[in-house]
Structure formats: structure tokens, C-alpha cells
Amino acid sequence: MAGTDKRLIIVSNRLPVVIHRSDVGDWEIRPGAGGLVTAMAPVLRDRGGLWIGWPGTVTEDDVDLDPLLRSATRDSGYELSPVVLTMEQKLNYYRGFANEIIWPLFHDLQSRCRFEPAYYYTYRAVNHLFAEKIVHHAGPDDFVWIHDYHLMSVAMELRAMRQANRLAFFLHIPFPPLDIFLKLPWRYQVLRDLLAHDLLGFQTQRDRRNFVQCVRALIKDARVGSKGLRTTVHLEGRDIHAGVFPIGIDFDQFARDAASQEVSEEAWYLHEHEPDRKIYLGVDRLDYTKGIPEKLRAFRDALRRFPQLHERIVLFQLVVPSRWEIPEYADLKTEIERLVGKINGEFSRAGWAPVQYFFRSLERRELLALYRTAEVLLTTPWKDGMNLVAKEYCACNVDESGVVILSEFAGALAQMHRSSLQVNPHDIEGMAEAIFQAYAMTLEERRERMRRLRQSIRRQNVFWWVDSFLEAAIERRLDSFPHVEEYVPRPDLP
Ligand code: ADP
Ligand code: G6P
Numbered sequence: 499m500a501g502t503d504k505r506l507i508i509v510s511n512r513l514p515v516v517i518h519r520s521d522v523g524d525w526e527i528r529p530g531a532g533g534l535v536t537a538m539a540p541v542l543r544d545r546g547g548l549w550i551g552w553p554g555t556v557t558e559d560d561v562d563l564d565p566l567l568r569s570a571t572r573d574s575g576y577e578l579s580p581v582v583l584t585m586e587q588k589l590n591y592y593r594g595f596a597n598e599i600i601w602p603l604f605h606d607l608q609s610r611c612r613f614e615p616a617y618y619y620t621y622r623a624v625n626h627l628f629a630e631k632i633v634h635h636a637g638p639d640d641f642v643w644i645h646d647y648h649l650m651s652v653a654m655e656l657r658a659m660r661q662a663n664r665l666a667f668f669l670h671i672p673f674p675p676l677d678i679f680l681k682l683p684w685r686y687q688v689l690r691d692l693l694a695h696d697l698l699g700f701q702t703q704r705d706r707r708n709f710v711q712c713v714r715a716l717i718k719d720a721r722v723g724s725k726g727l728r729t730t731v732h733l734e735g736r737d738i739h740a741g742v743f744p745i746g747i748d749f750d751q752f753a754r755d756a757a758s759q760e761v762s763e764e765a766w767y768l769h770e771h772e773p774d775r776k777i778y779l780g781v782d783r784l785d786y787t788k789g790i791p792e793k794l795r796a797f798r799d800a801l802r803r804f805p806q807l808h809e810r811i812v813l814f815q816l817v818v819p820s821r822w823e824i825p826e827y828a829d830l831k832t833e834i835e836r837l838v839g840k841i842n843g844e845f846s847r848a849g850w851a852p853v854q855y856f857f858r859s860l861e862r863r864e865l866l867a868l869y870r871t872a873e874v875l876l877t878t879p880w881k882d883g884m885n886l887v888a889k890e891y892c893a894c895n896v897d898e899s900g901v902v903i904l905s906e907f908a909g910a911l912a913q914m915h916r917s918s919l920q921v922n923p924h925d926i927e928g929m930a931e932a933i934f935q936a937y938a939m940t941l942e943e944r945r946e947r948m949r950r951l952r953q954s955i956r957r958q959n960v961f962w963w964v965d966s967f968l969e970a971a972i973e974r975r976l977d978s979f980p981h982v983e984e985y986v987p988r989p990d991l992p
Contacts, residue, residue: 622651794837
């Protein structure tokens with residue numbers, strides 16, 4: 499395995515666990531949600547190391563974190579080191595700069611950005627705090643791997659502190675095209691900060707190409723050269739490499755757990771309540787990038803246009819609570835609930851409600867049972883770095899007969915486009931047709947497609963991802979950048 503002698507230090511805004519106050523006022527620990535945590539936890543379990551991140555509490559909470567974090571990592575094989583923020587830092591850095599500027603901007607939604615200068619200054623201050631934490635822990639041979647858009651300036655802070663470790667960064671979300679990135683008031687600074695790393699990893703070719711285009715346009719003294727799928731930027735006497743490393747999942751673990759007796763029983767029980775019906779499944783964090791209202795409208799359109807679907811299909815839409823304090827997220831919840839009510843009001847009959855809606859964080863067993871038993875996965879984000887839900891569904895589809903309907907703008911499509919049904923998440927009628935197509939598809943075709951999907955997701959799993967990244971970063975094997983296809987939509991009919 500690549501770079502096994504080096505200690506791995508993972509740095510991300512979130513630790514794999516969140517500490518929060520329970521309904522009765524006690525401090526509790528629960529697993530974090532989101533693709534970053536799901537992907538990185540098995541990597542650290544496998545290799546050991548240290549994970550630096552924010553546990554979700556603020557200084558003002560005055561909570562004793564040590565016993566809680568110790569209990570969370572007792573059998574995990576790695577250590578956690580918390581960075582605690584003040585309330586002001588949480589608001590301006592996490593909620594403000596990360597989630598009200600970079601998150602919408604990098605998902606092409608500049609009109610949702612609040613370019614508040616105070617956000618940026620706190621972002622820098624918190625990135626400095628993370629850098630200090632790294633300096634405190636890192637030995638000269640440790641490999642420091644920084645993750646995601648919350649921490650784009652940590653490496654520059656480390657360089658200013660004369661920290662000499664090799665530094666690598668992986669962006670879990672998309673990188674926007676030049677004309678959108680240009681809107682960022684701190685565009686030069688953020689790009690230069692990213693270029694303080696030695697290796698930059700992106701999810702798709704689209705993201706790497708956008709980044710390279712921004713560097714070419716905005717960093718005057720950078721010399722940029724591309725060879726195959728790798729780009730090298732020469733700047734101030736250093737070489738910075740940028741490549742595409744599509745993140746994977748711990749496929750075997752998901753498949754094993756989905757096949758367990760406990761999950762099988764739960765799956766059977768879920769389907770028993772929907773006899774002779776196909777279950778369509780949606781699993782999304784509450785987020786406007788996930789396209790949940792459009793998905794519901796498409797489901798309604800399918801029921802209107804294809805009456806043969808009545809009583810024959812049901813949509814289980816699971817929405818995982820997320821970024822709750824941001825008003826837009828709360829508004830989205832209201833919109834989703836209103837739509838679910840309208841659809842059920844229009845079509846329900848005795849014994850059949852077309853949409854079953856869950857707004858809560860399910861136990862892993864329940865989530866896996868849903869993945870295992872659902873006949874169709876419907877995942878239609880406007881834009882998504884990868885979308886691990888699509889890969890997890892395939893891993894758990896141990897009967898190999900499910901269908902994946904996937905957005906053209908999810909990073910996962912690059913690896914899954916040959917065997918899924920692709921949709922434009924803004925095309926309500928097109929999505930409705932895909933919903934019908936999935937319903938009508940023969941068992942033979944479903945099996946053929948699902949087998950191919952499972953093969954490629956098993957091969958390009960999270961350990962393949964981490965090995966190819968570490969080979970490129972630590973062993974400097976620049977020939978080991980994986981070959982990743984690019985998805986290009988079908989041309990217009992002649
Ligand atoms: P994002 O990272 O934007 O949330 P992804 O689809 O890449 O989107 O990842 C979502 C992750 O959240 C998946 O790994 C999924 O298993 C996980 N997840 C889904 N439901 C829950 C839940 N109830 N609790 C914790 N994690 C969940
Ligand atoms: C996405 C981001 C992660 C983030 C997760 C959950 O997956 O890429 O960095 O942790 O969403 O969001 P939250 O704001 O709760 O950390």
C-alpha cells in the first residue's frame with residue numbers, strides 16, 4: 499500500500515463525529531453526515547493516524563470533550579484532535595464564508611452568495627487556527643492531507659509558519675468555471691492559497707479543467723503545463739500538481755452489511771408494507787443543490803402522465819437534517835413538505851400514499867435496508883462533487899436488479915454513465931420519462947446494468963482512491979494518476 503510508513507494526518511472541518519446537546523440537555527455524540535466523513539472514516543480505520551477537525555461545539559458551550567471523543571474512538575484505530583471554535587467563528591467562518599459563499603458559488607449558484615467581508619477575515623483566522631493545530635501535532639515525516647472548501651487557506655498559513663511537510667489537498671465539491679469563480683471578491687488570494695499545496699486532487703475532469711482555467715487567467719506568474727490527466731503549475735520555484743481522483747466507498751463493507759441477516763430482515767419488513775410495488779428511493783442531505791423539489795415535481799409528472807404507475811410505485815424520500823440554522827435550508831424544508839403534501843393529496847388512495855417522506859437521521863441499519871430493498875434510486879442533484887449515495891446504493895443492491903437514475907451533473911456520472919439512466923435535473927418531463935423507463939425495464943437489462951455498475955464501483959473503491967492519491971502525493975509517482983473518463987452529454991439527434 500502506498501506510503502505506509504508515513505503517519506497520516508487528515509484535516510477537515512468536520513470530525514467523523516458531532517457532539518451535540520440531546521433533548522434532555524446532556525452532551526451526546528453522533529456520527530457526522532455527508533460524503534467526506536463516510537469516505538474518510540474507513541481510510542483512517544484501515545491505516546491509523548490522526549484526524550484534526552471541529553467537533554460541532556463552541557467555546558461558549560464549555561463542554562469537556564476528552565471523555566466524549568475518547569469514547570468515540572475507543573475501537574476505531576485512530577485518534578481525534580478537536581479544533582473548537584467560538585460562536586463568532588462558527589457563524590462567520592462555517593456558516594458564513596464556507597456555507598454562504600463558497601458552497602453556493604462552487605455549485606454555480608452565485609445569486610445565493612452573501613459576499614460579506616467579515617466572513618473572509620474570520621475564515622482566514624480559523625484556517626490559521628487549524629494550521630497551529632497541525633504544527634502542534636505533525637512530525638517532520640507525517641503526511642498532512644487537508645480536505646474540502648472550509649480549509650483552502652491552511653497550507654498558506656503553514657508555509658508562513660515555515661512548516662516543511664508535503665501538503666496535499668482534496669476538494670470534495672465541484673470547482674466552478676472561470677466566469678463564476680471571478681465573482682469571488684477574494685479570488686486571487688484563494689487561488690494562491692490553494693497553490694501552496696504540493697498536490698491538489700479534484701473529483702472530475704470538469705473540476706480540474708475549471709481550476710486550471712482559473713489559474714491560467716488569474717495568476718500571472720504561473721507556468722501551466724498539462725500531460726494527459728495531470729497538470730503541473732510552476733510558481734515561485736515550486737511545482738504544484740493537480741489531478742483527478744474520483745472518491746469511492748468501502749464497497750465490500752457496504753455489501754457485507756447489506757447482506758447481513760439484520761439488514762435483510764429489515765429490508766423484507768419495509769417491502770412487506772408495499773406489496774407488488776416498486777420502491778423508488780431518494781437519500782439526500784437537506785440542501786438546495788440536491789434538487790429535491792424538482793425530483794418531487796418529476797415524480798408528480800410521472801404519476802400524471804403514466805396512470806399505469808398508480809399504486810404500482812412509491813417514493814421513499816429520506817432527507818437528512820443539515821445546516822439547519824441557515825434560513826434557506828429551513829425554507830427548503832417547508833417547500834419539500836408542501837410538495838409532498840400536495841402529491842399525496844392529489845393521488846393517494848386507501849392503502850397507497852405515493853410519497854413516504856422521512857426527515858430524520860436514520861440508523862445505518864435502516865439506511866442499508868432501504869438501499870437493499872428499493873428497486874430504483876432517484877438521485878438528481880443540480881450539481882454534486884461526487885454523490886456517494888449513488889455508489890452506496892449499488893454496493894447494497896446485492897440482488898443486482900436495481901436501477902439508478904442519476905443527474906448528469908453529479909461527479910459520479912463520469913464512472914456510472916454507461917449503466918445508469920441519466921437525467922437533466924432541471925428537465926421535469928425528462929425525469930418523469932426516466933421514472934417510467936426504470937419501471938418498465940426488463941429484469942435482464944436491469945441485471946446487466948447493475949452488474950457493470952457494481953464491478954466498477956468495487957474496483958474503484960475508497961482504498962483504490964486513497965492509494966492512487968498517496969502514490970501521487972508521497973511517492974511522487976506522477977504516472978499513477980488514475981485514468982478517469984469524462985462524461986459528455988449525447989449530441990443532438992441528426
Ligand atoms: P453530500 O456529501 O453532499 O451529503 P453524498 O451523497 O456524497 O452527498 O454523501 C452523503 C452521505 O451521507 C452518504 O455517505 C450517506 O451514506 C450519508 N448518510 C445518509 N443518511 C445518513 C444518515 N442518516 N446519517 C448519517 N449519514 C448519512
Ligand atoms: C459535504 C461537504 C462536507 C460536509 C458535508 C456535510 O459533503 O463536502 O465537507 O462535511 O457536506 O455538511 P456539514 O456542513 O454538516 O459539515
